[in-house]
Amino acid sequence: MKKIGIFYGSSTGMTAEVAEEIAKAMGVDTADIHNVADSAPSDVEPYDVLIFGSSTWGSGELQDDWFDMVDGLEATDLSGKKIALFGCGDESMSDTFCGALGELYTRLLPTGAKFIGHFNADGYDFESTEAFQDGIYVGLMLDNVNKEDLTAERIKAWTDQLKKEIA
Numbered sequence: 001m002k003k004i005g006i007f008y009g010s011s012t013g014m015t016a017e018v019a020e021e022i023a024k025a026m027g028v029d030t031a032d033i034h035n036v037a038d039s040a041p042s043d044v045e046p047y048d049v050l051i052f053g054s055s056t057w058g059s060g061e062l063q064d065d066w067f068d069m070v071d072g073l074e075a076t077d078l079s080g081k082k083i084a085l086f087g088c089g090d091e092s093m094s095d096t097f098c099g100a101l102g103e104l105y106t107r108l109l110p111t112g113a114k115f116i117g118h119f120n121a122d123g124y125d126f127e128s129t130e131a132f133q134d135g136i137y138v139g140l141m142l143d144n145v146n147k148e149d150l151t152a153e154r155i156k157a158w159t160d161q162l163k164k165e166i167a
């Protein structure tokens with residue numbers, strides 16, 4: 001049985017809520033849901049699968065609480081672990097939508113972790129995003145500002161896919 005940990009950064013609670021929904025769908029215990037504001041990079045150690053969530057702020061940037069965490073993680077060997085990314089944004093910010101996922105991906109790629117949970121962005125409405133890297137959307141992009149009605153089905157589709165990738 002693979003051990004799954006969820007780590008999220010959230011300023012107004014949107015990504016925190018989504019983290020809980022993903023945990024329910026994946027059968028992850030609440031003790032394994034971590035706010036990165038209260039986490040250290042070494043907290044990822046016990047997990048085989050890391051689900052990382054960040055909302056996007058500024059102009060395509062990571063949620064603030066991630067700054068120190070990513071600095072520490074990018075200096076860590078995560079080979080053998082799998083990472084899946086999700087985040088909340090606002091697709092009307094049409095060239096920075098969920099850009100934080102792109103930053104997590106590019107900065108953590110050198111850790112040796114395998115990235116899973118790539119996503120099909122059909123049905124979205126934005127121009128471009130840093131979350132599109134190496135020919136793929138690197139994680140689950142959610143818009144609870146304009147498209148909250150689609151969030152539950154998007155989480156279900158993504159977590160169904162993740163379960164297959166983890167098995």
Ligand SMILES: Cc1cc2nc3c(=O)[nH]c(=O)nc-3n(C[C@H](O)[C@H](O)[C@H](O)COP(=O)(O)O)c2cc1C
Nearest residue numbers: 010011012013014015055056060089090096097098
């Ligand atoms: C000042 C400000 C800047 C934002 N910048 C972006 C952005 O560049 N790209 C994006 O997709 N969303 C952006 N957003 C939208 C937030 O990511 C969105 O509201 C998200 O749901 C917040 O999630 P959180 O409560 O988990 O932090 C911005 C929101 C605000 C208020």
